[in-house]
Amino acid sequence: MxxxxxxxxxxxxxxxxxxxxxxxxxxxxxxxxxxxxxxxxxxxxxxxxxxxxxxxxxxxxxxxxxxxxxxxxxxxxxxxxxxxxxxxxxxxxxxxxxxxxxxxxxxxxxxxxxxxxxxxxxxxxxxxxxxxxxxxxxxxxxxxxxxxxxxxxxxxxxxxxxxxxxxxxxxxxxxxxxxxxxxxxxxxxxxxxxxxxxxxxxxDFFGFAMLSLGVGALQLMLDRGAEVDWFSAVEIWIELGLCLTGFWVFTMHLAMNRDTxxxxxxxxxxxxxxxxxxxxxxxxxxxxxxxxxxxxxxxxxxxxxxxxxxxxxxxxxxxxxxxxxxxxxxxxxxxxxxxxxxxxxxxxxxxxxxxxxxxxxxxxxxxxxxxxxxxxxxxxxxxxxxxxxxxxxxxxxxxxxxxxxxxxxxxxxxxxxxxxxxxxxxQINHSELSQFVNPFNPNLRALSPQAAQGDPSALSTIDQLVNQQALxxxxxxxxxxxxxxxxxxxxxxxxxxxxxxxxxxxxxxxxx
CATH class of the missing domain: 1.20.1250.20 (MFS general substrate transporter like domains)
Structure with a gap:
């Protein structure tokens, strides 16, 4: 140098x-x-x-x-x-x-x-x-x-x-x-x-620990939520509590201390x-x-x-x-x-x-x-x-x-x-669209008479279409x-x- x-x-x-x-x-x-x-x-x-x-x-x-x-x-x-x-x-x-x-x-x-x-x-x-x-x-x-x-x-x-x-x-x-x-x-x-x-x-070890707690708990909650059905699982509530606690304590620590x-x-x-x-x-x-x-x-x-x-x-x-x-x-x-x-x-x-x-x-x-x-x-x-x-x-x-x-x-x-x-x-869209799949619907009879008559294979095909549209x-x-x-x-x-x-x-x- x-x-x-x-x-x-x-x-x-x-x-x-x-x-x-x-x-x-x-x-x-x-x-x-x-x-x-x-x-x-x-x-x-x-x-x-x-x-x-x-x-x-x-x-x-x-x-x-x-x-x-x-x-x-x-x-x-x-x-x-x-x-x-x-x-x-x-x-x-x-x-x-x-x-x-x-x-x-x-x-x-x-x-x-x-x-x-x-x-x-x-x-x-x-x-x-x-x-x-x-x-x-x-x-x-x-x-x-x-x-x-x-x-x-x-x-x-x-x-x-x-x-x-x-x-x-x-x-x-x-x-x-x-x-x-x-x-x-x-x-x-x-x-x-x-x-x-x-x-x-x-x-600032305390500040870093609190921010790490908040960030880590938030990332775990976001990544794990879909697997455990979100707030129906105790794990997610614990991670949410740790996340809020970490961020709140870090914010207060940041506002009241100089050496952060x-x-x-x-x-x-x-x-x-x-x-x-x-x-x-x-x-x-x-x-x-x-x-x-x-x-x-x-x-x-x-x-x-x-x-x-x-x-x-x-x-x-x-x-x-x-x-x-x-x-x-x-x-x-x-x-x-x-x-x-x-x-x-x-x-x-x-x-x-x-x-x-x-x-x-x-x-x-x-x-x-x-x-x-x-x-x-x-x-x-x-x-x-x-x-x-x-x-x-x-x-x-x-x-x-x-x-x-x-x-x-x-x-x-x-x-x-x-x-x-x-x-x-x-799930909501599938439930709403399924209401129209009934033998009294003229559109269903025109599209698939077999489904309107209750044929299982025809109904399965219609269900796939309903799933596709709902998605x-x-x-x-x-x-x-x-x-x-x-x-x-x-x-x-x-x-x-x-x-x-x-x-x-x-x-x-x-x-x-």
């Missing part, structure tokens, strides 16, 4: 390019693992000697560990150094991916996934911090476009890539695919990442606070819609996994196009205008999705996906830029960890919400709900304010 200190934003263009590529490889690797393993669960059951109920702990352990470890990223970065922490996380995540690919039983897999979640938790917030640090303010929009592309496209291609790997190479390659990516990312980062000066911070591991001054920044609300909503819309579409295409349209991925791929194309354009537009157009335009396009796509029917082809699904990708990209980049624009640079790592945590919580809540509504509305109506209701949530978020854009010309200096780093 040279003895002279220079601003991170003064890094040479080639150095910035290498840092960006290396950091984004690590980010995509981590983000992919939030969805890539989902489709491989059925194949894991036999090899790991697990049941359909217990195999879900492969996902739960990763989600809960990552959620608990994310908020402490800022303290760890200050205590051990951002560069050192990031490199450690890449090595740990890659190594635990190898262990997951070699797992021999369910307990070993859950343990390795737990470690994988702990190591991966800091990768996304640190990558955002690095990209903000190494770029001058006028290029923050383009930097966030690159970062947002990895964050948003990763979950979209995850199920498709996971399905292809599982079908062609086996489920273990869902994890082993991280090895070459992790090695390349590590080599790029170790040769290019600048070292940032460390600063001593005491660790998250500086409460962060929440005094209106742009950042509004950005947290927005990213929570984006989390709901992005992953909730991704959670709905694959099973809908499989159950109602009989699409195999590969075709489902191809139908959903244009959504990622729309996002990439939007990211490329908005990275430059954010310098010319008020970010609030871009956010409103993005939310409006997202609402339009959800309105189009509310017109889905089992008799249609894939064109409406593809075009609504492209429009939604364009809309979410228009929101994500200016939001990620403006949320940090008025925040002092010394708060960036803490703020980025909170940004990622709130996005992940929004995703978990959104997925649980639409899944619960889908299940319950399907489709439930999907449509979920899309309408997400559309309403998106429309309600538009007025929040008025709370954002334009950043001043100088909103905090970039941190000082030592360049090679």
């Amino acid at each position: 040279s003895a002279s200190a220079t601003s991170a934003s003064d890094a040479p263009v080639l150095r910035r390019g290498l840092i960006t590529i290396s950091v984004m490889l690590a980010t995509i690797m981590q983000v992919l693992d939030t969805t890539i393993a989902n489709v491989a669960l059925p194949d894991m059951v036999g090899d790991l000697d697990a049941s359909q109920d217990t195999i879900n702990w492969v996902l739960t352990s990763y989600i809960v560990a990552a959620a608990i470890a994310t908020p402490v990223t800022g303290w760890l970065a200050d205590r051990f150094g951002r560069r050192e922490l990031f490199l450690t996380c890449i090595v740990g995540f890659t190594a635990t991916s190898l262990m997951c690919g070699m797992a021999w039983s369910l307990p070993s897999m859950v343990g390795f996934r737990l470690l994988q979640g702990l190591f991966g938790a800091s990768i996304v917030p640190l990558s955002q911090t690095f990209l903000l640090d190494i770029n001058p303010k006028e290029k923050h929009g383009q930097a966030m476009a690159m970062w947002g592309a990895g964050i948003m496209v990763g979950p979209i291609i995850g199920p498709t890539l996971g399905g292809w790997l599982t079908e062609t190479l086996g489920w273990r390659w869902v994890f082993l695919v991280n090895l070459p990516i992790g090695i390349i990312a590590f080599l790029g980062c170790v040769t290019s990442l600048p070292a940032v000066a460390r600063r001593a911070r005491g660790f 591991f998250i500086d409460p001054k962060i929440f005094a920044d209106r742009n950042f606070l509004t950005g947290l609300v927005f990213i929570f909503i984006i989390g709901i819309i992005l992953l909730a819609s991704l959670a709905l579409l694959p099973p809908m295409l499989s159950k109602l349209f009989n699409h195999p996994t590969i075709l489902t991925g191809l139908v959903m791929a244009p959504r990622g194309v729309g996002t990439m196009i939007s990211m490329i354009l908005v990275g430059r537009l954010v310098q010319l157009i008020d970010a609030r205008v871009l956010v409103v335009a993005g939310l409006s396009l997202t609402s339009l796509s959800l309105y189009m999705m509310s017109g889905f029917s089992p008799q249609m082809d894939d064109h409406l699904i593809i075009w609504s996906g492209v429009i939604q990708g364009l809309g979410l990209g228009l929101v994500f980049v200016p939001l990620s830029t403006v949320a940090f624009a008025t925040l002092p640079s010394n708060f960036r790592t803490d703020a980025a960890s909170l940004f990622s945590l709130v996005r992940n919580l929004g995703s978990s809540i959104g997925i649980s919400m639409v899944t619960v509504l889908l299940t319950r509305n399907t 489709m109506i439930s999907y449509v209701n979920d899309f309408k709900l997400m559309m309403v949530v998106t429309l309600c978020a538009i007025p929040l854009a008025l709370l954002l304010r334009k950043p001043k010309a100088s909103a905090g200096e970039a941190p000082q780093v030592h360049m090679d």
